[in-house]
């Protein structure tokens with residue numbers, strides 16, 4: 122791990138606000154445990170050298186027992202406390218990531234697969250947690266054991282210790298390149314794993330498309346290729362691990378044989394005592410076992426390095442600019458002023474200017490892909506304009522707080538999303554304050570949703586979404602309308618349903634929408650002639666530019682595209698529905 126990565130790991134840890142008090146306590150008991158463990162061979166040495174029964178005084182035995190008990194208790198405490206510290210850090214990290222993800226902008230989500238993000242929240246965070254709570258405790262005790270044992274060994278017999286100390290760097294020389302390689306592979310593995318999660322999430326989310334296109338065999342192959350890729354990395358990783366541990370063990374065993382052999386020679390030549398040799402061998406184990414643990418730690422650290430880097434990368438993404446001013450209510454007119462926008466270099470909206478007069482209805486029409494939905498998204502501040510601005514009165518909406526602006530917008534889309542939970546939960550979702558049951562029912566009634574809700578045995582407590590009954594498109598839309606009614610928005614953005622609703626369903630939805638629109642500034646993507654006829658003004662959008670603004674009667678005469686749309690699309694649609702205007 123190079124200095125920069127270590128630093129970023131450290132910075133990330135700092136951001137997760139570890140419980141420092143508990144961490145210090147855990148570190149202290151770890152040190153106590155390791156020190157107590159170091160005392161045990163020393164006792165044995167004293168016992169062996171000049172063993173007589175009278176030397177076994179009760180005091181000596183009690184001291185031995187106490188040291189032993191201290192070591193065991195300290196060990197248990199350090200494991201438990203470090204586990205808590207690790208879990209706390211990861212819980213804080215997940216909260217930090219979750220908060221950050223919620224603050225990130227829509228363009229970020231356009232570029233990133235949600236499955237990959239889930240993988241960061243779950244497996245990357247878990248990798249870090251394992252490192253922190255399982256490995257860190259061992260690393261600490263290992264370090265104390267190694268340093269303590271080497272120091273004592275120098276006192277016992279410096280020549281033998283020197284032989285041993287020289288052998289350690291030799292081992293490291295063999296191991297480091299392997300560890301590096303392991304890091305590279307585990308980075309690729311993690312990347313591949315995140316990609317695979319993204320792929321699975323996307324495919325399972327769009328399972329209807331896969332089935333309707335009968336592309337199961339194709340998707341099976343695509344999934345299999347990725348799974349096999351991952352398998353390949355796993356095998357490579359296994360190969361290196363298979364080399365790493367045995368090499369390490371062989372080196373250590375050789376060291377052990379050499380040292381004990383050398384020790385036996387020194388005992389035979391009376392240079393050290395038998396007790397010293399026993400203590401020496403025991404200390405040697407107190408160095409070897411931690412060394413093995415440390416290689417394991419290094420391996421895990423390399424794995425965590427990938428996870429850390431990816432989490433840091435995610436935390437470095439810039440969140441949405443929140444704005445500072447609370448949008449003053451009631452709203453005045455909203456002005457779109459020379460607005461241009463492109464998702465990338467290709468311009469989508471070019472120099473668009475118009476006003477949404479307060480309390481009036483503005484309809485927007487234009488061919489598919491002309492930029493209508495994009496304009497809505499910019500009004501919702503999901504994307505920043507490339508140039509130009511949107512103003513509320515004299516105030517650029519970019520200066521308003523995101524929450525006060527978005528809370529003032531009611532958006533009813535063609536395919537209104539619902540969350541899992543009860544119908545009531547869905548109706549009050551996002552409301553700042555509590556609402557009475559009567560108000561909820563009133564909103565449902567106005568949205569023409571009361572009848573179908575009450576038909577469910579559980580009524581408003583019916584579970585919908587993933588865990589409960591499924592709602593039809595029209596029902597979902599009426600839930601969205603009731604939700605908007607409860608929010609009492611200043612501005613309504615309506616993406617009118619086209620073919621998704623049958624004419625009966627469309628009639629009840631339309632009726633509900635009209636109630637919702639009363640007295641509100643409404644901006645509607647229009648697909649029906651009835652809507653544009655009733656609108657106070659109509660905007661015609663062609664290839665991202667406005668080609669006309671006016672009333673229906675004027676545009677039919679002035680605007681060729683509008684004229685064409687009215688004769689071909691609208692009237693065609695209305696006829697098809699048997700609903701002549």
Ligand SMILES: Nc1ncnc2c1ncn2[C@@H]1O[C@H](COP(=O)(O)OP(=O)(O)OP(=O)(O)O)[C@@H](O)[C@H]1O
Pocket residue numbers: 231464465469487488489490491492493494495496
């Ligand atoms: N997130 C995005 N990233 C990149 N390009 C996009 C994105 N969303 C839409 N586009 C492109 O922007 C253009 C305008 O799309 P938009 O959805 O605004 O059109 P629209 O007028 O609402 O069409 P429709 O009536 O079919 O819904 C299209 O060419 C589309 O490919």
